Amino acid sequence: MLAVTEAIKKWRQYLIGHYFQIITDQKSLKSLLTQAVHTPEQQKWAIKFLGYHFDILYRPGSQNLVADTLSRPEPQPSILLHISSPVPLFLQPWQQYFKTTGQELVHKLLQKDNGQDLFTFRNGLLYFKERLFVPDFADFRLQLLREFHCTPVAGHSGLKPTVCRLAAVFYWPNLYSDTRKFIRECPTCQHNKYMPTKKFGLLQPLKTANRVWEDISMDFITHLPKSLGHSTIWVVCDRLTKFAHFIALPAHFTAPQLARRFMVEIFKIHGFPKSIVSDRDPLFVSSFWRELFRAQGTTLAFSSAYHPQSDGQSEVLNRCLEAYLRCFVSDHPHAWYQYLHLAYIYIYIYTLKKCVRL
Numbered sequence: 043m044l045a046v047t048e049a050i051k052k053w054r055q056y057l058i059g060h061y062f063q064i065i066t067d068q069k070s071l072k073s074l075l076t077q078a079v080h081t082p083e084q085q086k087w088a089i090k091f092l093g094y095h096f097d098i099l100y101r102p103g104s105q106n107l108v109a110d111t112l113s114r115p116e117p118q119p120s121i122l123l124h125i126s127s128p129v130p131l132f133l134q135p136w137q138q139y140f141k142t143t144g145q146e147l148v149h150k151l152l153q154k155d156n157g158q159d160l161f162t163f164r165n166g167l168l169y170f171k172e173r174l175f176v177p178d179f180a181d182f183r184l185q186l187l188r189e190f191h192c193t194p195v196a197g198h199s200g201l202k203p204t205v206c207r208l209a210a211v212f213y214w215p216n217l218y219s220d221t222r223k224f225i226r227e228c229p230t231c232q233h234n235k236y237m238p239t240k241k242f243g244l245l246q247p248l249k250t251a252n253r254v255w256e257d258i259s260m261d262f263i264t265h266l267p268k269s270l271g272h273s274t275i276w277v278v279c280d281r282l283t284k285f286a287h288f289i290a291l292p293a294h295f296t297a298p299q300l301a302r303r304f305m306v307e308i309f310k311i312h313g314f315p316k317s318i319v320s321d322r323d324p325l326f327v328s329s330f331w332r333e334l335f336r337a338q339g340t341t342l343a344f345s346s347a348y349h350p351q352s353d354g355q356s357e358v359l360n361r362c363l364e365a366y367l368r369c370f371v372s373d374h375p376h377a378w379y380q381y382l383h384l385a386y387i388y389i390y391i392y393t394l395k396k397c398v399r400l
Contacts, residue, residue, distance in 0.1 A: 046071065047090050061095045067103040074098055132185060137166035139179055144168075147177060176214040186212060187224045194381060197388030198231050198369040234368040238361075248319060248343070251282035255312035259319040261356040263364065268293070269379035276300075278308055279359050281319070286359055286389065288382055297330040317341040319353050362389050
């Protein structure tokens with residue numbers, strides 16, 4: 043039926059006002075014009091044939107060779123014509139260096155004791171234990187430090203995450219000390235970050251979480267510059283894996299609206315938790331919020347007033363998120379929402395994942 047209507051629609055300018063025949067190997071279509079119209083679907087299709095004068099003829103498939111030849115072409119074998127892969131631009135100057143000035147360095151390193159086991163030279167590049175050796179020439183090392191620390195994906199992270207990412211692919215002597223010096227002299231970090239101090243006094247830690255997303259913590263980052271209608275970030279963090287969800291919220295919202303976002307963003311992925319650690323925000327202590335989680339068997343643990351150390355994990359996560367956003371939107375504070383999704387990569391994959399050694 044669809045083929046008939048599409049064919050008439052395509053050749054309408056030639057068929058209108060003329061008699062024509064439709065030849066098909068579908069026998070049921072032969073009685074299309076003579077059968078009674080009973081259902082709305084049949085009426086819908088019949089309307090499309092108004093104004094045309096035609097007959098539908100049946101022809102067995104063995105005799106309908108022309109249509110079969112056009113509608114069933116022989117399958118063509120797949121041919122792989124081209125394979126492309128990204129090649130970093132900074133590798134070309136390295137290869138040129140090792141061909142000219144760096145030949146003496148390559149020969150010296152390969153002739154050292156165990157040099158053949160540690161160093162290999164292939165494709166115009168020098169490798170140390172399957173990691174690219176970065177020579178101390180021009181701005182090769184400085185270029186890598188900027189890429190692995192100052193870009194939005196790197197997020198101006200600290201010393202250990204930056205070193206971990208660099209050391210996974212590259213090597214050069216004093217890599218750790220060079221990275222530490224670069225981060226200490228980074229103007230963006232000096233302008234937007236601050237040194238954390240040790241906590242005072244003895245704190246009673248929360249019970250250790252045993253299963254993923256059974257014990258979570260949550261907090262708000264409020265009074266942000268309005269960005270695409272959002273001025274609040276709701277931080278929901280799993281206390282075991284340290285994985286977090288950053289949910290942008292408008293300036294004004296109620297407990298039912300917050301519960302609805304919880305169902306959409308958290309419950310549909312992880313289910314209801316067994317316990318929630320939070321501060322005493324009016325929304326968290328409201329009757330609606332308490333009754334909702336009481337019915338689900340979730341325990342609500344509230345921190346003491348004016349004592350944010352009770353939920354230190356959320357506070358540290360908030361501080362990392364704020365520092366990340368501050369590094370990239372300090373000049374354009376109303377654009378923080380555009381970087382919020384990249385914070386997942388920086389805080390979890392590059393920072394927390396390295397710290398907890400997952």
